[in-house]
Amino acid sequence: MHNFLVQVPPSIIDGITTGAIYALMALGYTLVYGVLRLINFAHSEVFMVGTFASLFTLHALGITKTPTGLAIVGVFLIITIAAMAGSSITAVLVERIAYRPLRKRNSSSLANLISAIGVSFFLQEVYALRYGRDLIPFPRILNKTVLFRIGEGEIRLDKVVVVVVALVMMFVLDRFVNGTRLGRGIRAVAQDSSTAVLMGVNIDRIVTLTFLLGGAMAGVAAMLYGMFYEVTQYNIGFVIGIKGFTAAVLGGIGNIRGALLGGFVLGLVETFGGAIFHAQWVDVVSFSVLVLVLLFRPTGILGESLQRAKA
Amino acid sequence: MQLLEIKDLEVFYGKIQALRGISVSVNSGEIVSLIGANGAGKTTTLKTISGLRKVHSGSITFKGEDITNMVGHKRVHLGLCQAPEGRGVFPGMTVVENLEMGAYSRKKSESGKVKEDFDRVFDLFPRLNERRKQIAGTMSGGEQQMLAIGRALMSSPELLLLDEPSMGLAPMLVSQIFDIIQEINRQGTTILVVEQNATKALSISNRAYVLETGSVTRSADAKELLDDDSIRKAYLGE
Ligand SMILES: Nc1ncnc2c1ncn2[C@@H]1O[C@H](COP(=O)(O)OP(=O)(O)O)[C@@H](O)[C@H]1O
Ligand SMILES: [Mg+2]
Numbered sequence: 001m002h003n004f005l006v007q008v009p010p011s012i013i014d015g016i017t018t019g020a021i022y023a024l025m026a027l028g029y030t031l032v033y034g035v036l037r038l039i040n041f042a043h044s045e046v047f048m049v050g051t052f053a054s055l056f057t058l059h060a061l062g063i064t065k066t067p068t069g070l071a072i073v074g075v076f077l078i079i080t081i082a083a084m085a086g087s088s089i090t091a092v093l094v095e096r097i098a099y100r101p102l103r104k105r106n107s108s109s110l111a112n113l114i115s116a117i118g119v120s121f122f123l124q125e126v127y128a129l130r131y132g133r134d135l136i137p138f139p140r141i142l143n144k145t146v147l148f149r150i151g152e153g154e155i156r157l158d159k160v161v162v163v164v165v166a167l168v169m170m171f172v173l174d175r176f177v178n179g180t181r182l183g184r185g186i187r188a189v190a191q192d193s194s195t196a197v198l199m200g201v202n203i204d205r206i207v208t209l210t211f212l213l214g215g216a217m218a219g220v221a222a223m224l225y226g227m228f229y230e231v232t233q234y235n236i237g238f239v240i241g242i243k244g245f246t247a248a249v250l251g252g253i254g255n256i257r258g259a260l261l262g263g264f265v266l267g268l269v270e271t272f273g274g275a276i277f278h279a280q281w282v283d284v285v286s287f288s289v290l291v292l293v294l295l296f297r298p299t300g301i302l303g304e305s306l307q308r309a310k311a
Numbered sequence: 312m313q314l315l316e317i318k319d320l321e322v323f324y325g326k327i328q329a330l331r332g333i334s335v336s337v338n339s340g341e342i343v344s345l346i347g348a349n350g351a352g353k354t355t356t357l358k359t360i361s362g363l364r365k366v367h368s369g370s371i372t373f374k375g376e377d378i379t380n381m382v383g384h385k386r387v388h389l390g391l392c393q394a395p396e397g398r399g400v401f402p403g404m405t406v407v408e409n410l411e412m413g414a415y416s417r418k419k420s421e422s423g424k425v426k427e428d429f430d431r432v433f434d435l436f437p438r439l440n441e442r443r444k445q446i447a448g449t450m451s452g453g454e455q456q457m458l459a460i461g462r463a464l465m466s467s468p469e470l471l472l473l474d475e476p477s478m479g480l481a482p483m484l485v486s487q488i489f490d491i492i493q494e495i496n497r498q499g500t501t502i503l504v505v506e507q508n509a510t511k512a513l514s515i516s517n518r519a520y521v522l523e524t525g526s527v528t529r530s531a532d533a534k535e536l537l538d539d540d541s542i543r544k545a546y547l548g549e
Binding site: 181184185187188191192194195196197198199200201202203 | 362388393416
């Protein structure tokens with residue numbers, strides 16, 4: 001028991017850190033689901049492309065050792081923009097190529113699912129053929145300085161950056177969706193798409209915007225992941241994609257604030273699960289959460305019905 | 312001047328034919344009603360005018376422009392807006408957000424006029440003014456109906472399409488809604504209203520069409536239909 005108590009502070013810190021990344025990923029699933037009632041299983045590859053985009057940008061900038069001073073901020077800004085661009089362009093293209101033609105033909109959700117799996121494999125294989133199947137290291141761009149300790153828990157600079165950047169992005173997205181005309185358009189389509197058309201909303205444009213936003217969030221998650229774990233791989237998106245999806249379902253898919261809550265809850269459940277059982281069990285814990293939620297509470301923690309969800 | 316003209320319109324749901332070649336016209340400044348029993352094709356007609364259903368054959372002309380195959384959202388920009396059947400408000404949005412959705416198609420440069428339209432809507436529906444911040448899904452049926460009409464007005468339409476504005480409302484409220492519809496028309500908006508319960512609709516309309524299983528069976532001045540025995544029997548519940 002004493003052993004477990006010692007692990008509480010580090011578990012909370014790590015849970016919030018990974019949870020922030022899951023939450024950013026969950027936003028992509030939830031936004032797209034809200035608008036199209038479609039689970040974009042290719043979102044994991046949208047993330048993967050983001051990690052590569054930030055890595056290549058680091059290479060292009062010639063960064064081999066940790067930058068110092070103001071240069072850190074500059075490097076961060078540039079790779080964030082690169083990752084966001086890479087991921088959102090990928091997301092928008094996936095929608096254009098894999099989903100839109102099916103949507104125009106009113107295809108079944110099974111057809112969409114198969115199309116998503118096809119696109120996922122395609123993107124993974126392209127990257128595998130081009131960059132190999134091994135882990136690819138990132139240069140260290142931020143020293144893992146310990147700022148202070150809470151018991152055994154270390155508040156480290158890179159973890160603080162992950163959480164702060166993620167929270168800022170979530171805030172910006174929330175303001176956009178709830179406070180702007182286009183954001184209202186997204187919510188209108190999510191709540192009642194034919195009535196949205198009656199109000200003059202161009203559904204195709206809203207769908208593109210939704211994939212763009214979800215992609216941008218995945219891009220930020222990808223940049224943070226690369227900075228924090230310092231590796232990527234052609235299939236890096238697989239596990240993180242399932243975690244993001246689990247977080248979205250946990251919070252109530254289609255619900256933006258639910259996705260945030262689901263991300264942090266999943267991160268915490270996972271690290272505590274790892275502390276109680278063994279660190280190698282974290283993925284088992286996550287996937288058990290997914291199965292249990294789908295079985296017993298498919299509407300998620302916030303439990304709002306989908307149509308009612310405040311998007 | 313003819314504002315809307317529908318000619319020989321045929322619409323299908325899969326193999327089921329919902330409209331069998333109907334022709335309807337609406338002149339500027341009029342209130343025209345389309346009456347008919349449940350399942351006659353009234354909602355389908357309005358949905359097709361708004362571009363939510365594909366046309367099989369026939370044509371729709373609005374302000375002299377052929378809009379038969381125009382995508383739905385562009386029709387709103389031309390000056391046509393619908394308050395849909397039932398509780399067609401955005402349930403998770405507040406009253407104000409719903410009204411802002413009505414103004415979605417308007418340009419930034421019109422923001423002054425949009426403000427005036429907010430005042431106009433709150434004037435017509437004081438109830439909405441009291442409930443600005445309320446989530447639409449939690450309002451009563453009558454309040455939601457007012458919101459749906461107010462929201463359509465926020466697009467500043469030349470032609471307002473109303474699908475059964477009296478559906479499910481208490482008689483008192485029905486009279487009130489129809490008074491407001493008449494007031495909206497007096498302020499200069501042309502109206503095409505669809506109704507199952509026809510007494511009220513006919514009493515405020517200039518002209519009316521009777522729709523039966525996808526075909527127009529009568530078209531006449533509203534007053535003439537109100538006085539017609541067979542119409543009274545079939546649609547006015549007498
Ligand atoms: N989504 C749909 N799918 C198949 N048939 C439909 C659909 N909507 C309406 N219909 C059919 O089209 C006809 C006209 O319906 P509708 O326009 O809703 O009538 P009304 O509004 O006059 O009650 C009815 O026979 C109805 O069953
Ligand atoms: Mg109807």
